[in-house]
Amino acid sequence: MPRFFSHKGHSGSALIIVLWAVVLLGFAVAIASEKVGLVMGDAAIRARRVQAELLAQSSFTYLDKILQDERKHNLETGKGNHAQGRRLDLNRFQGIWHSEKLEAGGGTFWIEIEDEQSRINWIKTPSYVWRNLFRSAGLKPEQVDAWFDCLTDWQDADDVRSLNGAETFDYEALKENPRKAKNAPVTEMGELYWIMGGAELLDLQVPVDFDGNIKPLLPYTTIDGDGKININTAPPFLIAAALDLPIEKAEQIVQKRWGPDGIEGTEDDVYLDGLPDVQGQTTTPQAGTPAISPTSSAITTSSNYFRVRGVGEFQEQHVVCEALAVRDGQGGLTLLRLPRTIEKKKAIAQDTSL
Numbered sequence: 001m002p003r004f005f006s007h008k009g010h011s012g013s014a015l016i017i018v019l020w021a022v023v024l025l026g027f028a029v030a031i032a033s034e035k036v037g038l039v040m041g042d043a044a045i046r047a048r049r050v051q052a053e054l055l056a057q058s059s060f061t062y063l064d065k066i067l068q069d070e071r072k073h074n075l076e077t078g079k080g081n082h083a084q085g086r087r088l089d090l091n092r093f094q095g096i097w098h099s100e101k102l103e104a105g106g107g108t109f110w111i112e113i114e115d116e117q118s119r120i121n122w123i124k125t126p127s128y129v130w131r132n133l134f135r136s137a138g139l140k141p142e143q144v145d146a147w148f149d150c151l152t153d154w155q156d157a158d159d160v161r162s163l164n165g166a167e168t169f170d171y172e173a174l175k176e177n178p179r180k181a182k183n184a185p186v187t188e189m190g191e192l193y194w195i196m197g198g199a200e201l202l203d204l205q206v207p208v209d210f211d212g213n214i215k216p217l218l219p220y221t222t223i224d225g226d227g228k229i230n231i232n233t234a235p236p237f238l239i240a241a242a243l244d245l246p247i248e249k250a251e252q253i254v255q256k257r258w259g260p261d262g263i264e265g266t267e268d269d270v271y272l273d274g275l276p277d278v279q280g281q282t283t284t285p286q287a288g289t290p291a292i293s294p295t296s297s298a299i300t301t302s303s304n305y306f307r308v309r310g311v312g313e314f315q316e317q318h319v320v321c322e323a324l325a326v327r328d329g330q331g332g333l334t335l336l337r338l339p340r341t342i343e344k345k346k347a348i349a350q351d352t353s354l
């Protein structure tokens with residue numbers, strides 16, 4: 001037995017056990033206090049997040065006032081319509097706009113407005129536009145036909161299957177998630193996953209430019225609005241599909257939009273009141289500026305539906321609420337549904353451009 005133990009005997013062993021106990025207890029206390037700290041930290045973060053969410057929600061109560069101020073300024077200065085700047089003109093909207101940051105209750109909030117009609121509508125945009133788009137993405141015509149039949153059957157009241165469609169009988173036979181056909185209009189984006197063939201289309205990648213770069217289609221789609229695509233706000237590949245133009249022609253239209261400097265969101269941006277003279281299949285621009293028919297079901301130059309986001313920031317917490325709004329004819333916006341929280345995160349570095 002080592003000398004250390006021989007003299008101390010049992011008392012020495014006891015001392016070591018006590019020492020170990022103290023060390024272990026120390027660890028336990030350290031771990032516990034860290035946990036308590038974490039819990040307290042979580043609670044504090046949650047509280048800050050609630051504050052940020054309240055600010056985001058409350059921004060919608062300022063929407064009318066913010067729009068009024070913009071109209072007043074536009075009337076006084078004759079300026080407006082500058083996409084990335086301060087001024088807003090809903091009649092001649094150019095894609096994205098945000099208000100100034102406003103301070104309240106120790107935090108900040110602001111409003112962002114985005115054109116809902118820069119997107120293609122799954123339900124309302126005419127099927128020839130979708131067919132053009134699907135063809136550009138390399139989908140087989142029979143898959144495209146089947147999708148439109150399935151979309152029809154999902155929404156029509158009957159249980160009679162269209163040629164390539166699917167009704168309750170087909171959905172109930174599925175091994176995974178057997179279900180019924182809704183037999184009523186689509187009201188939620190998520191429903192598209194439930195429609196036969198929908199999941200594959202929602203994951204679709206499409207060529208977005210002449211160089212053949214591809215991007216996921218989903219962010220460019222909506223189920224809200226009247227289905228018309230605005231040539232002042234839509235990306236070239238959607239304009240190409242809607243006007244049945246080659247993508248390089250649609251890119252020329254967008255170039256016109258960006259003005260002489262070729263940069264989006266600068267002072268020299270041009271608002272398109274009609275189709276610019278790149279229309280036609282030849283490379284030589286055709287004379288004249290054909291107006292877009294107001295009865296066209298695929299294309300417009302002036303949007304009615306907008307996505308409105310309220311953003312709240314409180315002590316590094318960042319919350320975004322989103323609602324759909326329609327233009328009311330007096331330059332204002334009417335919300336079509338209550339704002340929903342779509343994003344909660346830690347605020348990144350403050351954007352000084354706001």
Ligand SMILES: [Ca+2]
Nearest residue numbers: 153156157158
């Ligand atoms: Ca049906």
Ligand SMILES: [Ca+2]
Nearest residue numbers: 153156158160
């Ligand atoms: Ca049917």
